[in-house]
Amino acid sequence: MSNGPDARGLASVLLGRPEPQERLDGGSVRFEDGSSDPTIEFGPTRRTVVPRRAHVGLPPPVRRRTRQVTSSDVYNLLGALLVSLCTTYLLFGVLASFSGLIGFVIVFYVIFLVAYAVLVSINERGPTVRDKIMTSVLYSTAMLALGALSWVILSTVWRGHRPLGHLNFYTQDLSTTGNFAPRSKGGAAHALVGTLWQVGIALVLTVPLGITCAVFLSEVGGPVARLVRTVVEAMTALPSIVAGLFIYITWIVTLHEGHSGLAAALAISVTMLPIMIRAADVVLRLVPGNLREASCALGAPTWRTVWHVILPTARSGLTTSVILAVAWGIGETAPVLLTAGYTTYMNTNPLRGPMVSLPLAAYELVKTGIKTMVERGFAVAAFLLLVVIVLFAIARIVGGRGPGQLSKMQRRRAVRASRRDAQRFAVADGGRA
Amino acid sequence: MTAVTLDDVSVTFGAHHAVRHVTLRLQRSRVTALIGPSGCGKTTVLRAINRMHEQSGAIVTGTVRLGDVDIYGPGIAAEHVRSRIGMVFQRPNPFPSMSIFDNTVAGLRLAGIRNKRLLREAAEQALHHAALWDVVKDRLDQPAIRLSGGQQQRLCIARALAVQPEVLLMDEPCSALDPIATAKVEDLISRLVPDVTVVLVTHNMFQATRVSHDVAVFLLDEDRVGELVEAGPIEKVFSSPADPRTRDYLSGHIG
Ligand SMILES: Nc1ncnc2c1ncn2[C@@H]1O[C@H](COP(=O)(O)OP(=O)(O)O)[C@@H](O)[C@H]1O
Ligand SMILES: [Mg+2]
Numbered sequence: 183m184s185n186g187p188d189a190r191g192l193a194s195v196l197l198g199r200p201e202p203q204e205r206l207d208g209g210s211v212r213f214e215d216g217s218s219d220p221t222i223e224f225g226p227t228r229r230t231v232v233p234r235r236a237h238v239g240l241p242p243p244v245r246r247r248t249r250q251v252t253s254s255d256v257y258n259l260l261g262a263l264l265v266s267l268c269t270t271y272l273l274f275g276v277l278a279s280f281s282g283l284i285g286f287v288i289v290f291y292v293i294f295l296v297a298y299a300v301l302v303s304i305n306e307r308g309p310t311v312r313d314k315i316m317t318s319v320l321y322s323t324a325m326l327a328l329g330a331l332s333w334v335i336l337s338t339v340w341r342g343h344r345p346l347g348h349l350n351f352y353t354q355d356l357s358t359t360g361n362f363a364p365r366s367k368g369g370a371a372h373a374l375v376g377t378l379w380q381v382g383i384a385l386v387l388t389v390p391l392g393i394t395c396a397v398f399l400s401e402v403g404g405p406v407a408r409l410v411r412t413v414v415e416a417m418t419a420l421p422s423i424v425a426g427l428f429i430y431i432t433w434i435v436t437l438h439e440g441h442s443g444l445a446a447a448l449a450i451s452v453t454m455l456p457i458m459i460r461a462a463d464v465v466l467r468l469v470p471g472n473l474r475e476a477s478c479a480l481g482a483p484t485w486r487t488v489w490h491v492i493l494p495t496a497r498s499g500l501t502t503s504v505i506l507a508v509a510w511g512i513g514e515t516a517p518v519l520l521t522a523g524y525t526t527y528m529n530t531n532p533l534r535g536p537m538v539s540l541p542l543a544a545y546e547l548v549k550t551g552i553k554t555m556v557e558r559g560f561a562v563a564a565f566l567l568l569v570v571i572v573l574f575a576i577a578r579i580v581g582g583r584g585p586g587q588l589s590k591m592q593r594r595r596a597v598r599a600s601r602r603d604a605q606r607f608a609v610a611d612g613g614r615a
Numbered sequence: 616m617t618a619v620t621l622d623d624v625s626v627t628f629g630a631h632h633a634v635r636h637v638t639l640r641l642q643r644s645r646v647t648a649l650i651g652p653s654g655c656g657k658t659t660v661l662r663a664i665n666r667m668h669e670q671s672g673a674i675v676t677g678t679v680r681l682g683d684v685d686i687y688g689p690g691i692a693a694e695h696v697r698s699r700i701g702m703v704f705q706r707p708n709p710f711p712s713m714s715i716f717d718n719t720v721a722g723l724r725l726a727g728i729r730n731k732r733l734l735r736e737a738a739e740q741a742l743h744h745a746a747l748w749d750v751v752k753d754r755l756d757q758p759a760i761r762l763s764g765g766q767q768q769r770l771c772i773a774r775a776l777a778v779q780p781e782v783l784l785m786d787e788p789c790s791a792l793d794p795i796a797t798a799k800v801e802d803l804i805s806r807l808v809p810d811v812t813v814v815l816v817t818h819n820m821f822q823a824t825r826v827s828h829d830v831a832v833f834l835l836d837e838d839r840v841g842e843l844v845e846a847g848p849i850e851k852v853f854s855s856p857a858d859p860r861t862r863d864y865l866s867g868h869i870g
């Protein structure tokens with residue numbers, strides 16, 4: 183820099199201000215490995231030395247425990263539970279003639295909260311008491327939700343666990359299974375195939391359509407986008423039976439196509455699409471605006487910005503939106519009921535003939551009222567849960583990484599590329615020397 | 616030689632005038648610092664030079680010429696202008712979904728260039744140029760967001776340089792950096808000339824004196840609208856300012 187030093191002095195003389203000393207009169211910067219950076223020379227005199235890292239060679243640090251449960255916390259909790267249990271028992275069993283499980287639980291819970299508050303307030307002050315009460319309320323509501331969920335899942339699995347233990351359940355259809363056939367005959371393979379076809383076709387239809395529409399909503403904007411967004415939001419509230427009726431009227435009645443897996447897939451798509459668009463739109467709008475600006479400032483057209491920057495950055499969230507839509511679509515029964523027909527035969531052709539899906543099979547089987555069939559119905563429902571879990575796991579593994587995180591394979595490929603680069607540099611440096 | 620000419624440029628956000636009547640020549644192969652208090656429209660002027668206001672919805676009047684070409688003229692695509700006039704932002708903004716390498720060549724990829732060899736050479740050159748090569752050469756495949764703030768900012772500079780712009784606009788590129796990283800970026804800026812014409816927004820007058828050849832002083836006028844008060848070679852403006860408001864600002868009476 184030709185004008186550096188004199189201009190530097192100039193400003194300080196002119197401004198009558200002292201120059202920031204350490205910045206302008208300092209020495210060169212030295213790094214911990216002893217090297218210094220010649221680009222950061224400020225003057226000949228002083229040196230800034232960055233301290234060596236102190237923990238080299240020491241054992242790895244242990245995380246400090248900042249949340250501690252004291253014994254008095256435990257006693258308070260146990261005491262409150264005991265007080266509440268006894269009081270409620272007294273109320274229900276001895277003093278008054280209340281009855282019923284739900285009433286018992288509610289009274290127990292209220293008394294527990296009061297007793298807990300009293301116990302805590304013996305030793306603690308206002309804010310702490312409120313905090314403890316809030317904590318216990320939050321924990322118990324979370325437990326309630328978790329408990330309800332587990333109950334739904336476990337009761338389904340329990341009622342259907344016997345057919346699930348037979349291998350034929352996963353390999354056979356129900357075409358030759360009579361009403362009183364033993365569990366070692368018949369299965370839900372045909373419904374599984376149907377579900378995979380229907381949801382697969384629906385995915386192929388809705389993923390490109392949904393993501394394109396979400397990109398339109400979040401990147402293009404304007405009055406048209408606002409209108410579309412309103413319509414999409416309204417469609418998320420569309421009862422799925424209406425979607426089924428729509429496809430039934432247009433596809434089956436008007437176009438004279440028969441019941442088929444494809445018709446069911448179309449109906450499922452109608453219900454999945456708004457869910458996916460809404461979730462994807464939210465995720466895309468979360469992409470920081472400064473990335474759009476950075477890409478735009480590089481001279482990129484909008485569509486390339488979307489393709490190379492926005493979509494990859496939002497990938498994990500977009501995966502979630504697809505998962506949400508699949509979760510919605512895979513359990514749809516009403517639209518399938520109207521469009522797919524019902525069959526006990528294995529049908530691998532989604533274009534022709536009725537094709538049953540897992541939820542529809544569960545519905546039809548439970549509806550029969552015959553004990554073995556109801557049992558199979560619950561088994562099918564449990565199997566559906568399993569399929570959903572497996573699909574989710576796959577989606578998480580394939581697309582659930584945050585931006586910048588590499589999959590194992592990508593990482594390996596990158597490491598190989600780096601090694602090649604390193605070799606190339608070594609050769610180049612050797613040539614130069 | 617003039618690289619960029621602003622002629623009576625005004626920018627309005629809706630009904631709000633941000634800055635008006637700016638007439639300024641930016642000399643080729645020199646560093647021009649835009650200084651002034653917050654909110655006086657430095658960023659706004661900078662963004663008018665590469666048509667970034669088309670993103671924010673502000674209205675730009677007056678003419679901006681790159682060489683002899685009116686960049687707001689008919690038949691001139693904003694993308695084309697932005698690929699010739701690069702920009703570095705106040706906060707480092709590498710693309711989080713991309714590796715260091717991909718970030719460096721993002722501008723080329725976004726312009727549709729696919730040739731692997733070309734991309735590799737461009738990346739190497741740009742990273743050398745941004746004094747980042749030795750730091751990142753054996754971890755080009757790692758996510759760019761794992762770099763430190765100063766390294767990220769230099770990566771953003773490399774990303775802008777890889778497109779080989781004629782003009783580089785830098786909006787307070789050091790305001791989020793520590794002194795050492797700042798020194799590195801300043802050193803880098805002074806080595807960019809004469810290949811690139813640099814326009815540098817800065818709050819810091821010492822930084823302006825360290826790296827720039829010319830300076831343009833912006834202040835708020837009576838209506839609290841930004842205006843250009845004085846421009847010229849930095850020695851001249853700082854030692855004998857022609858406008859009394861410049862003198863007041865430099866000696867700390869305003870802003
Ligand atoms: N996106 C925007 N919308 C509305 N007003 C804006 C916007 N960006 C900047 N402004 C206004 O323009 C004026 C100049 O801002 P700016 O150029 O960012 O100042 P500086 O960079 O000099 O600190 C300010 O009054 C600010 O409020
Ligand atoms: Mg600014």
